[in-house]
Amino acid sequence: MNLFCIGLSHHTANVATREQFAGNATAESIARDAGCAEALLLTTCNRVEVYGVSNKGVSTDEIARCLISDANRNPDSDAPVLYRYEDNKCVQHLFRVASGLDSMVVGESEIFGQAKKAYESARTSGAVGPYLHRLFQRAFRVAKQVRTHTDIARGAVSVGSVAVELAQRIFGKLSKCKVLVLGAGETSERTTRALVSRGVRDLRVSNRSLDRARELAQAVGGRAVPFEDWAAQCREIDILLTSTASEAPLLTSEILAPMLWQRLDRSLFIIDIAVPRDVDPSVNELEGVYLYDIDSIRSVAEQSLELRRQQVAAAEAIIADHVTEFIDSISRGLNRASQTPEQSSLGENPLRASEL
């Protein structure tokens, strides 16, 4: 019985190559065409991987032929981009993938959901048997443990998520926060949506074009504020998200400082994603004001990534323990199955006895 993983990812192939492999193949078709006892296909924007269990040796080329979408293409020319892991290396690779260690953004959690979806799809089609079932269930457990016991998923790495993370570190629950969105561009819309998804209810949108402000306000469930009135809002709001095309700073210490006296006990979080900047950097020196421009947001994202990278060793240690334990448990199952022939007759696959 041979367990293997054959695939390609952002580490080994560019997007154009990955696209060729992300064709119409399914776990079921791969199992049938390559003659595998079990198969599972994991396809994401960054990887295409086949996990298989077979009694006979399945070559990388065979899997490549199953995957490739262009029938006329010679899969041999793509062989170098494909990697192959077997047995414990395969187990380790899957655990790393499910935990987000092999992702482009280390620690991202989307891969966990994608792996679950791939597993469900293969299970429904009957391509997954006891071996892959056990392997993937363990992989999900490992991924959860890695997330819970390390800081691998800590910190935000995109503008929207950094804004939300910082806002939560200042205000806690965002449901009572008043947010003013100044400038109705695409990035501010995305960031606003991220804030709304975390519970922000009081949203005001101001833009030079009142129609565009109304449009965004309607889209995110807020209300439009005339552009000439935006500064006065700073007396009330908790979060200011600004991204106008103004050439000169719109908000300076001289404008903001007198308003702060009326709200001395409340913090003001300013996210300035405009270039050139809408808010004068000296505003950050005012008490209770936390100003983050696009560079400082990027810096926070970088720090988060660095923090995640520092966690890789701890995550690898957890994974290594699970790989050993998993391989041992499978070996014990195989030994038991070989010692009791009557049990192995329960199914074609000797592993099945140990899984039942």
Added chain:
Amino acid sequence: MERYFLIASTFCFLVAVVHTVIELRTGMFRPKRFNFLAIGLGFLFQTAFLWIRGHELGRCPITNLFEVFVFLAWSVALVYLLVGPAYRLSLMGGFTAPLVLLLQGFALIAPLDTPHSVTVRANSWLEFHASLSLVAYGVFALACIAGVMYLLQERQLKTHQLHSIFYHLPPLTNLFAAITRLLWWGFALYTVGIVSGFFTGHPLPRIQVIAAVALWLLYAAILQARHLKWLAPKRVAALCIIGFSAALVLLWGITFTAELHHLP
């Protein structure tokens, strides 16, 4: 014999400190029950020490600086155990344990445990006054700890330098709410403690009274400024640290003058 309980208690707080430091350094910190349990166990040992010492003395064991420091450490642990779960402030235990360790460690190492030649008999008012004031100090200590956490978090947000601890500290708003509540609780207890001091039946040294009232006025001013929104949260947090530092100096002074005047 009772000293062993104190050593065991100090060890529990040391374990909580080491555990927090290791978890923070490895990035594996999770707001688990470990710190709460370690502090809880340390508190039980502290209680056992104070109980035995109290029985030996036949009174509340706050007769010398050693006992006062232990009683204060006990108050800090007590207040943490009472408010910690309610306020749900991550890492509060991690910050409380070092303070208790410092107070108790200092009490154990420094030659403070000298028999006190008390000439005035303790009465229940005097014991109530002293013990309640020390519990109030414990609440002020927790406000000070929350203040330190606030300033640490605020500094990181202001400078855009976010370290691993940033993701484990509570939000600024929650910390400030906790500071405010702790200040009110501490102030209320301290007020009752001071007022009860006038019923002890003993003339207290003038310097003690002046210093205690000065501290009361300091906390009253902080709370008034907070109530009227005259102070930014950062300054309130800083004043909590100043206030508790002043309280510690005052406590030393009170105990010292009490020993001079042979008061209990």
